[in-house]
Amino acid sequence: MPFQQYALEPLPRAQVETGRALKSLIEETVVSDNKSLTLTDTVAGKTTQLPILRGSLGSPCLDISKVPKDLGYFTYDSGFTATASCKSAVAYIDGDAGVLLYRGYPIEQLAKHSTFTEVAYLLINGELPTTTQLDAFDHTVTHHTMMHEAFKSFMQGFRHDAHPMAMLCGMLGSLAAFYHDDLNLHDPEQRRMAAIRLLAKVPTIAAACYRHSIGWPGRYPRNNLNYVDRFLHMMFEVPSEPLQLNPVAAKALDLLFILHADHEQNASTSTVRLVGSTGANPYACVAAGVAALWGPAHGGANEAVLKMLEEIGRPEDVATAIDRAKDKNSGFRLMGFGHRVYKNYDPRAAIIREMTHKVLAELGVNDPMLEVALRLEQAALKDDYFVSRKLYPNVDFYSGLIYKALNIPTEMFTVMFAIARTAGWVAHWLEQQVDPEAKIGRPRQIYTGAVARDYVALDQR
Ligand code: CMC
Numbered sequence: 342m343p344f345q346q347y348a349l350e351p352l353p354r355a356q357v358e359t360g361r362a363l364k365s366l367i368e369e370t371v372v373s374d375n376k377s378l379t380l381t382d383t384v385a386g387k388t389t390q391l392p393i394l395r396g397s398l399g400s401p402c403l404d405i406s407k408v409p410k411d412l413g414y415f416t417y418d419s420g421f422t423a424t425a426s427c428k429s430a431v432a433y434i435d436g437d438a439g440v441l442l443y444r445g446y447p448i449e450q451l452a453k454h455s456t457f458t459e460v461a462y463l464l465i466n467g468e469l470p471t472t473t474q475l476d477a478f479d480h481t482v483t484h485h486t487m488m489h490e491a492f493k494s495f496m497q498g499f500r501h502d503a504h505p506m507a508m509l510c511g512m513l514g515s516l517a518a519f520y521h522d523d524l525n526l527h528d529p530e531q532r533r534m535a536a537i538r539l540l541a542k543v544p545t546i547a548a549a550c551y552r553h554s555i556g557w558p559g560r561y562p563r564n565n566l567n568y569v570d571r572f573l574h575m576m577f578e579v580p581s582e583p584l585q586l587n588p589v590a591a592k593a594l595d596l597l598f599i600l601h602a603d604h605e606q607n608a609s610t611s612t613v614r615l616v617g618s619t620g621a622n623p624y625a626c627v628a629a630g631v632a633a634l635w636g637p638a639h640g641g642a643n644e645a646v647l648k649m650l651e652e653i654g655r656p657e658d659v660a661t662a663i664d665r666a667k668d669k670n671s672g673f674r675l676m677g678f679g680h681r682v683y684k685n686y687d688p689r690a691a692i693i694r695e696m697t698h699k700v701l702a703e704l705g706v707n708d709p710m711l712e713v714a715l716r717l718e719q720a721a722l723k724d725d726y727f728v729s730r731k732l733y734p735n736v737d738f739y740s741g742l743i744y745k746a747l748n749i750p751t752e753m754f755t756v757m758f759a760i761a762r763t764a765g766w767v768a769h770w771l772e773q774q775v776d777p778e779a780k781i782g783r784p785r786q787i788y789t790g791a792v793a794r795d796y797v798a799l800d801q802r
Pocket of ligand 1 (some may be wrong): 666673675677682730737
């Protein structure tokens with residue numbers, strides 16, 4: 342039957358005309374009061390009111406949810422550069438001022454005074470714990486670090502050279518198979534336990550991935566150690582002799598975990614929330630977050646930074662690297678530079694920069710890559726291309742150098758990021774589960790494909 346005979350009614354004008362930008366509409370608007378913005382499409386004679394939503398800090402937001410219904414337009418914002426996807430009380434970033442707050446506490450203060458476990462408690466529960474609360478939290482996390490023995494055979498299925506992020510993603514996803522049937526997402530205690538299990542087991546899985554890749558026998562988590570020491574033990578202890586933990590290394594790792602613990606609605610956290618919005622199992626949500634984190638534009642940047650520094654090789658070759666990064670045709674970017682939100686120095690980078698010098702000195706590491714990194718940073722900060730685009734070093738520019746000094750292999754860098762970010766992911770997932778305004782995440786699109794056409798039989802094409 343030819344298409345025309347059962348052609349659909351033409352779509353309403355507003356849905357087919359995708360060409361008119363919202364910008365032209367906005368030129369026709371007036372701010373009616375401090376609470377809403379009135380948007381009028383004078384051509385179609387339609388009006389809508391956009392409520393102005395204000396958080397406790399940050400730019401006000403226009404609530405555009407009624408625009409499609411009232412005006413017949415969707416809004417377009419590729420990469421969500423201007424769109425808030427949720428209300429959240431977990432973290433706050435002021436990108437222009439270089440400010441990062443976890444539950445209101447400046448990252449600099451947490452980096453100086455807190456520990457990763459305390460920060461995880463803070464992110465998950467909203468307040469700093471008392472000693473009793475922290476002890477209880479630590480005890481619960483510690484007693485959920487073990488994995489089911491069946492995980493060993495699951496792990497054996499990976500080739501020795503599998504990337505640890507691929508293994509981590511698979512292993513975390515498989516947790517859903519172990520804790521699915523009895524998980525009632527409407528029960529706050531069960532949700533809390535899922536969050537704790539994730540936080541507790543992710544270092545165990547991460548260390549197991551590393552040991553599998555180098556052919557070492559697995560190590561069970563030790564309950565007498567704190568979160569970071571336990572992880573280092575599982576990573577580096579060999580059966581033949583006890584491991585002497587270096588307190589400088591442990592402190593540095595704890596700091597890196599604090600700095601990476603959350604960063605509001607970044608790509609991986611938004612992924613966790615998007616998957617979470619469907620009611621999926623939290624282990625599957627976090628596995629999806631790991632997949633999103635892996636990309637070099639996000640958490641994979643720490644691995645990419647070190648590879649880039651090694652590729653540059655010598656301080657005298659920094660100028661050539663800068664030129665390549667400025668050449669759009671080279672396909673090369675300065676990894677560890679730039680940030681979607683920070684248009685000022687990333688406050689985490691400032692803390693890590695200082696820590697890198699200290700750690701390398703205290704561990705007695707003389708890494709020539711540090712010299713390359715410093716030269717690169719200096720050159721970029723003086724170069725108009727980077728200055729005019731507000732491209733400053735980000736958290737990942739220096740973290741790889743510390744990981745390297747701690748003998749953590751390059752492929753594990755993003756896994757380290759994932760361990761820390763699990764605290765943020767579960768905090769956001771928990772928050773989303775009780776958000777009365779939460780809906781399944783389902784963006785729109787501007788369709789640019791073929792208009793409706795008739796199927797042509799194979800022999801007539
Ligand atoms: N090197 C060279 N040029 C760059 C870089 C860079 N690292 N980053 C951005 N630019 C240029 C880009 O080419 C563009 O130039 P123009 O205006 O002439 O077209 C301009 O700066 C704006 O870039 P953008 O890609 O539109 O910015 P974005 O906000 O979409 O991207 C970013 C942010 C982090 C993906 C990007 O800066 C980047 O690719 N950086 C390197 C990767 C990296 O270090 N990622 C880790 C981010 S921090 C860790 C985390 O939170 O996950």
